[in-house]
Amino acid sequence: MSCDVLVVGGGIAGLACARHLVRDGLDVKLFEADERVGGRLKTDLVDGFRLDRGFQVLITSYPEVRDSLDLDALQLGRFIPGARCRVDGGWRDVRDPWRDPLSIPRSLLRGVGSWSDYAKLATLRRKARAGTLDDLLAAPAKSTAERLREAGFSERMLHTFLEPWLSGIFLESDLATSDRFLFFVLRMFADGHAALPHDGMEAIATQVAAELPPGVVHTRARVRSATPTSVTLENGESMSARAVVVALEGGAAARLQGLAPTPPPRPVRAVYYAAERDPVGAPLLVLDGEGRGPVNHLAVPSTVQPSYAPAGAHLVSATVLAKHADATQADVRAQLATWFGSDVSGWKHLATVDVPVALPAAVDATPRPVETPDGWIVAGDHLGVPSLQTALATARAAAACAKRRVTQTASAA
Ligand SMILES: Cc1cc2nc3c(=O)[nH]c(=O)nc-3n(C[C@H](O)[C@H](O)[C@H](O)COP(=O)(O)OP(=O)(O)OC[C@H]3O[C@@H](n4cnc5c(N)ncnc54)[C@H](O)[C@@H]3O)c2cc1C
Numbered sequence: 001m002s003c004d005v006l007v008v009g010g011g012i013a014g015l016a017c018a019r020h021l022v023r024d025g026l027d028v029k030l031f032e033a034d035e036r037v038g039g040r041l042k043t044d045l046v047d048g049f050r051l052d053r054g055f056q057v058l059i060t061s062y063p064e065v066r067d068s069l070d071l072d073a074l075q076l077g078r079f080i081p082g083a084r085c086r087v088d089g090g091w092r093d094v095r096d097p098w099r100d101p102l103s104i105p106r107s108l109l110r111g112v113g114s115w116s117d118y119a120k121l122a123t124l125r126r127k128a129r130a131g132t133l134d135d136l137l138a139a140p141a142k143s144t145a146e147r148l149r150e151a152g153f154s155e156r157m158l159h160t161f162l163e164p165w166l167s168g169i170f171l172e173s174d175l176a177t178s179d180r181f182l183f184f185v186l187r188m189f190a191d192g193h194a195a196l197p198h199d200g201m202e203a204i205a206t207q208v209a210a211e212l213p214p215g216v217v218h219t220r221a222r223v224r225s226a227t228p229t230s231v232t233l234e235n236g237e238s239m240s241a242r243a244v245v246v247a248l249e250g251g252a253a254a255r256l257q258g259l260a261p262t263p264p265p266r267p268v269r270a271v272y273y274a275a276e277r278d279p280v281g282a283p284l285l286v287l288d289g290e291g292r293g294p295v296n297h298l299a300v301p302s303t304v305q306p307s308y309a310p311a312g313a314h315l316v317s318a319t320v321l322a323k324h325a326d327a328t329q330a331d332v333r334a335q336l337a338t339w340f341g342s343d344v345s346g347w348k349h350l351a352t353v354d355v356p357v358a359l360p361a362a363v364d365a366t367p368r369p370v371e372t373p374d375g376w377i378v379a380g381d382h383l384g385v386p387s388l389q390t391a392l393a394t395a396r397a398a399a400a401c402a403k404r405r406v407t408q409t410a411s412a413a
Pocket residue numbers: 008009010011012013014031032033034037038039040041053054055056057058059221222223224247248249252268355357358359379380381382386387388389391
């Protein structure tokens with residue numbers, strides 16, 4: 001069997017790449033190892049609750065999200081920009097001071113940060129918003145921890161808000177991640193909202209997949225080996241094409257291309273509970289500003305998007321980072337009881353979802369080209385700042401590259 005382009009991997013990068021190629025009239029086949037497409041964008045229905053495979057959000061300001069997705073059709077529910085921080089046994093809200101300037105005196109009075117912290121944040125934010133996104137991501141980098149130290153934030157601002165907030169995005173606690181990721185986040189959060197689709201994060205992948213005609217997507221079809229012009233499935237079936245796009249997570253992509261192993265990816269754990277009452281009372285992200293753990297951050301997705309829970313119930317999502325990998329569900333519940341009191345003992349534990357490959361290590365987050373010197377075409381979030389933006393942007397670039405190959409080989413034939 002042969003066709004124009006074979007796409008390996010049915011995460012958002014592979015699906016978006018296939019959709020670009022199909023829109024250009026090419027003959028495409030996509031192979032996905034799992035029983036359904038979506039990759040890391042999966043949502044499971046458990047007792048009427050929508051459980052994403054790890055808490056994550058769609059940031060509405062990602063340029064590729066705006067260009068590639070029909071946001072209205074996703075019926076997004078939005079978080080309030082900012083966070084609620086656990087500090088000194090109580091709660092402090094940090095609102096985005098640029099969108100909610102009236103919150104500044106409250107935040108100052110209640111001791112999350114000083115004027116000087118806000119001025120430092122403004123300096124970083126200005127840098128993040130200057131120039132193009134490509135310029136920002138190509139600038140020389142240092143670790144986020146170093147950048148924040150150099151900026152001179154107060155210990156309180158660091159521990160209460162910046163560290164837990166950024167750890168929750170990078171999925172690592174040392175903030176060893178490149179400050180390219182920091183600036184990317186500051187730029188995107190300056191203009192966009194963190195949101196959840198009505199049908200869960202998987203709806204993003206479903207929307208893209210819906211445009212692929214029957215016969216393009218093959219699930220339960222694990223690719224065993226590949227070359228830049230052919231793939232062989234685990235069942236022994238082989239196919240050739242004018243181009244192959246490898247749209248896998250970084251480690252699997254390296255294995256398929258016969259490259260050296262990549263640094264270990266970042267895992268994460270989501271612990272889900274059903275609660276009768278919303279313990280937060282606002283569509284806000286909750287941060288462990290005391291650094292005790294095991295929970296780094298918590299959200300009540302059903303407050304943002306009521307479809308995440310059946311009527312009369314709420315979904316609580318607590319995220320545990322690798323640093324606390326040994327923590328049990330009982331440890332999580334015990335911490336949450338100190339936050340929300342005796343109600344927590346009545347919460348029903350719905351599931352603990354371990355995601356071994358949540359984000360690539362990508363410590364330096366250097367943008368990499370989709371075409372390699374060996375002739376491979378690749379797409380996926382491991383090629384830059386790990387995010388839906390990178391997955392979708394590399395999908396677009398990989399599709400353009402594959403289309404060029406198809407045209408060149410057709411005219412040479
Ligand atoms: C808990 C969590 C939180 C996150 N938070 C955010 C966030 O807030 N904002 C954000 O922008 N991003 C976030 N992300 C990252 C975002 O989900 C990813 O960047 C994006 O989904 C990656 O898409 P991908 O297509 O590159 O890779 P994947 O989704 O990993 O797709 C790869 C696909 O390849 C398949 N596959 C693997 N091996 C084979 C094989 N041999 N043959 C065939 N198929 C194969 C896999 O089954 C998978 O479907 C988060 C991710 C997680 C897990």
